[in-house]
Amino acid sequence: MSEYLETEVLVIGSGIAGATVALELADRGVQVLMATRGSQPEDSNTLWAQGGIIYRGVDDSPDDLVADILRAGAGHSYPPAARILAEEGPEAVRRILIERVGVQFDRDERGELALALEGGHSKPRIVHVADYTGKAIELALIRAVQAHPNITLLIGHTAVDLLTPSHHSLNRLAVYQRRSCVGAYLFDQATRQVKRCLARETVLATGGLGQIYLRTTNPSGARGDGVAMAQRAQARVINLEFVQFHPTTFYHVNAPNLLISEAVRGAGARLVHADGRPFMQRYQPEWRDLAPRDVVARSIHQEMLAHDLTHVYLDLRSYIPREEILRHFPTIRQSLLPYGVDIAEDLVPVVPAAHYACGGVWVDEWGQSTIQHLYAVGEVACTGVHGANRLASTSLLEGVVWGSRTARYIAEHLPPRLTISPDDIPPWRDDGLDEPDPALISQDMSSIKHIMWNYVGLARTTRRLERALSELYHLETEIERFYRASKLTDALIGLRNAVRTAILVASAAWQNKRSMGAHYRE
Numbered sequence: 001m002s003e004y005l006e007t008e009v010l011v012i013g014s015g016i017a018g019a020t021v022a023l024e025l026a027d028r029g030v031q032v033l034m035a036t037r038g039s040q041p042e043d044s045n046t047l048w049a050q051g052g053i054i055y056r057g058v059d060d061s062p063d064d065l066v067a068d069i070l071r072a073g074a075g076h077s078y079p080p081a082a083r084i085l086a087e088e089g090p091e092a093v094r095r096i097l098i099e100r101v102g103v104q105f106d107r108d109e110r111g112e113l114a115l116a117l118e119g120g121h122s123k124p125r126i127v128h129v130a131d132y133t134g135k136a137i138e139l140a141l142i143r144a145v146q147a148h149p150n151i152t153l154l155i156g157h158t159a160v161d162l163l164t165p166s167h168h169s170l171n172r173l174a175v176y177q178r179r180s181c182v183g184a185y186l187f188d189q190a191t192r193q194v195k196r197c198l199a200r201e202t203v204l205a206t207g208g209l210g211q212i213y214l215r216t217t218n219p220s221g222a223r224g225d226g227v228a229m230a231q232r233a234q235a236r237v238i239n240l241e242f243v244q245f246h247p248t249t250f251y252h253v254n255a256p257n258l259l260i261s262e263a264v265r266g267a268g269a270r271l272v273h274a275d276g277r278p279f280m281q282r283y284q285p286e287w288r289d290l291a292p293r294d295v296v297a298r299s300i301h302q303e304m305l306a307h308d309l310t311h312v313y314l315d316l317r318s319y320i321p322r323e324e325i326l327r328h329f330p331t332i333r334q335s336l337l338p339y340g341v342d343i344a345e346d347l348v349p350v351v352p353a354a355h356y357a358c359g360g361v362w363v364d365e366w367g368q369s370t371i372q373h374l375y376a377v378g379e380v381a382c383t384g385v386h387g388a389n390r391l392a393s394t395s396l397l398e399g400v401v402w403g404s405r406t407a408r409y410i411a412e413h414l415p416p417r418l419t420i421s422p423d424d425i426p427p428w429r430d431d432g433l434d435e436p437d438p439a440l441i442s443q444d445m446s447s448i449k450h451i452m453w454n455y456v457g458l459a460r461t462t463r464r465l466e467r468a469l470s471e472l473y474h475l476e477t478e479i480e481r482f483y484r485a486s487k488l489t490d491a492l493i494g495l496r497n498a499v500r501t502a503i504l505v506a507s508a509a510w511q512n513k514r515s516m517g518a519h520y521r522e
Helices: 016-027 062-072 079-100 133-147 172-176 225-232 262-266 293-307 322-328 330-339 394-413 438-455 462-485 490-511
Strands: 004-012 032-035 151-154 157-162 183-188 193-204 243-250 270-272 312-315 348-357 360-362 374-376
Touching (some): 004 016, 004 183, 016 079, 016 133, 016 151, 016 394, 032 193, 062 079, 079 133, 079 394, 133 151, 133 394, 157 193, 157 225, 157 490, 193 225, 193 394, 225 360, 225 374, 225 490, 243 293, 270 293, 293 312, 293 348, 438 490, 462 490
Parallel strands (some): 004 032, 032 151, 193 374
Antiparallel strands (some): 270 312
């Protein structure tokens, strides 16, 4: 018999967006259950964010920020959403991150918040904590979450599927009701039991999908779990062709794709060849190395193709004083030293990698999806802010702003009780008899990653996309058969979600015949 849980609000995910929702709701007296698949509560994309978060620059205005967002979004950003972000963002940073959880952002010699310039921004407006801003924010939020009596935190719990009465209810007449969500099945990795978690409101905050690509800056859990679950529940998903590739991740045979923050180029570093020659001025004379990310990533890609290279280089040493490198980028320097590269002394080999999904579960200005009682916040959601290409440092801000807005809306509209009898949702039936072979999971994940990297990567063609869809559909058939015959594991759940998300991204790319932002059709 599977364990049964009940809560007022279920939050799936523990990054900046999910933690903000949980904290803001708990402060209003709402009981929250937060579930994360990570072995530590801080395991999230947020933890790895280096650069910073938008605040407000000198002589800055919401109009200026909106203009930068719309320009970076290649004309595809949703103006009302960009306006919400620009007008509510700085106050949310001050109230929640600085005052509520005490993030210690860097200060200048006058004691004012230090403001950095990043690519695509017309003026310095980014606040940061050296080069580990995401880590500082995430740890501060998690400390507050763990201390809150109204929040129950479950680690090592992977969401399997959303609970929708029209699909799961034992009352077959529920099929005639408007589609709604009443919680999720949660897989406890330690006991290998699936728990029914019923909730009046459910919030997806599962992060990104970078792990469907061969090269990515994302941690291992970013498999598209939330997008896949939402789409299986028939929520609307949009803009998934717009996968932003970060231009600069560390290239080394034995190293993961460590992110080299955009702040490095904001401080003056240049992209160069092995002989030290810069090249971005040929592609973007105006912005050069601080052009929007899709432009920089494709420019690097073009240079690699033209000169048959595996990577290019970032040159900090020639353009940034050594003391500044050591002061502002200590984490990046320490993470590369074990691989024999000192950013203060050497050229840094870099290559683009999948970084951020601009699309996701469609939500309105309050985080509501097309399914009643289901919300989405953070990278899994698509508010429309990012359009076809995300402006640097908007993602953390979007997580705080929509996390706060969603919590406010839920608190004001929380149903007085569950919208379904718990007896109507059956316990999980695990019909799988076999232990899933890790070698098969690993091989299937590798196939997904290579298909997406080669056919649905930085530059796409009709023929590549058709090949991708053909191979992915075949693979999904095999994976579904494998999934149903096997006992559940986190890796198996992730594999199933990854292939579904890969199909959604490839399908969106195939359907959009126009090059826009991060979606480039040759």
